Amino acid sequence: MKLMRILSVLLLHLTIILSLVFITFLVLDYYNPMMAFTNNGLSTILLAALCAAAILSSVMQLIICKHNI
Amino acid sequence: MRLRTRRKSRSKRIIQVFAAVLLDIILALSVVAGDYIYNYKIPQKLSSTGVQTTVTGQSGQSSESPLFSFRKLGQTSALSWSEKFKDHFSDTVISTDSVYKSKNISIEITKNSYDSQTIDHSDNGKHTKYGSNISYVLADIYVSDISCLQTAFAQDTYGTGYSESLTAMSKKMKSVLAVNGDSYSNNRHANNGTIIRNGTVYRTQPSTEETCVLYRDGTMKIYGPDQFDSNQAIRDGAWQSWVFGPGLLDENGNAKTDFVTWDYIRQSHPRTAVGYYEPGHYCLLVVDGRSAGYSRGMYLEEMSKLFAELGCRAAYNLDGGHCSFMTKGISFVNNPYKANKDISDGIFICEPGAVQ
Numbered sequence: 001m002k003l004m005r006i007l008s009v010l011l012l013h014l015t016i017i018l019s020l021v022f023i024t025f026l027v028l029d030y031y032n033p034m035m036a037f038t039n040n041g042l043s044t045i046l047l048a049a050l051c052a053a054a055i056l057s058s059v060m061q062l063i064i065c066k067h068n069i
Numbered sequence: 070m071r072l073r074t075r076r077k078s079r080s081k082r083i084i085q086v087f088a089a090v091l092l093d094i095i096l097a098l099s100v101v102a103g104d105y106i107y108n109y110k111i112p113q114k115l116s117s118t119g120v121q122t123t124v125t126g127q128s129g130q131s132s133e134s135p136l137f138s139f140r141k142l143g144q145t146s147a148l149s150w151s152e153k154f155k156d157h158f159s160d161t162v163i164s165t166d167s168v169y170k171s172k173n174i175s176i177e178i179t180k181n182s183y184d185s186q187t188i189d190h191s192d193n194g195k196h197t198k199y200g201s202n203i204s205y206v207l208a209d210i211y212v213s214d215i216s217c218l219q220t221a222f223a224q225d226t227y228g229t230g231y232s233e234s235l236t237a238m239s240k241k242m243k244s245v246l247a248v249n250g251d252s253y254s255n256n257r258h259a260n261n262g263t264i265i266r267n268g269t270v271y272r273t274q275p276s277t278e279e280t281c282v283l284y285r286d287g288t289m290k291i292y293g294p295d296q297f298d299s300n301q302a303i304r305d306g307a308w309q310s311w312v313f314g315p316g317l318l319d320e321n322g323n324a325k326t327d328f329v330t331w332d333y334i335r336q337s338h339p340r341t342a343v344g345y346y347e348p349g350h351y352c353l354l355v356v357d358g359r360s361a362g363y364s365r366g367m368y369l370e371e372m373s374k375l376f377a378e379l380g381c382r383a384a385y386n387l388d389g390g391h392c393s394f395m396t397k398g399i400s401f402v403n404n405p406y407k408a409n410k411d412i413s414d415g416i417f418i419c420e421p422g423a424v425q
Contacts, residue, residue: 020097031333034256
């Protein structure tokens, strides 16, 4: 359970980081959509990582909440 | 005592959380910086199709000669550009700050400055500090041969992450006049258009922007995103193509008020644009901007109106902002607000044979 809490915190931070990255990408794409910050190979990988981090951290939080109940 | 201890540990927790979030922000900015450096700054050569465009004559014979249309199509009554525009050329080379004339090239540079009486309030007022003045440089160009209108990539390399100053490129190209191009390498969109330079096809992709094509016969056409057929353009002898846009005039040469581009481009900016009158007669415009009290830049509508007043049949916006430069020889003709910025490609007016 302790390991799960640590992992959960790390995933939460990863979610924050990747969300901030994509917010920045969206702003940059507003100024120049041709540069395609949200639509290149690397950003596709980062988006997949963001989704995975969000899902895993949410599931872990649910498990932790259940355990605390 | 217990209350004070509790308050202290709560403050400590809050500080720890803020520190963690701050670290997240720093890491996020590092990821963004890493993505930018990887995709745009690390030099990466791109592969070209290697296809050369040609012109197919009425007899079915093809030739790569830019003067093909006058020699082989049987249009003996058609004047060559040298004859048609002979009043603009000179047997001896004349070169001043604002004029260049030779047997093959005629360039006249004019500078204009005026108060537009309009302040740009867009983008939350970011442009208001630049005032309402507009200054631009216009080069009126006649060439005897389409090969006088060359393009070049930074460091002579087709790829991303390659950049070079326009003055350095002008020196290499031995150009009489030069402007920045369409910054093709910044376009990492999946549909990043067709790039044809000096008759060589580098890539053929669909585009969400308008494409400008200069053909070997000297004509210039601008195609909408769904209108451009790269294979047809290659068969028709495309000499140069650019993908940035938008096109500035309608099919009748009238100013447009609606443009195929994104919101940021619609604001006032330093600009570079190419205009077309007829085969052999073109103009290049560079508008200075982002300089308070000197020049704010132009809206697309203002640039469109200018080209319509000049009598151009077509006009096309190239990359602007901190990339807008014009050089005569190796000296700047305009007053860029960031003179030391490198660019990825340019358009060069050169004497025939200057570039081997």
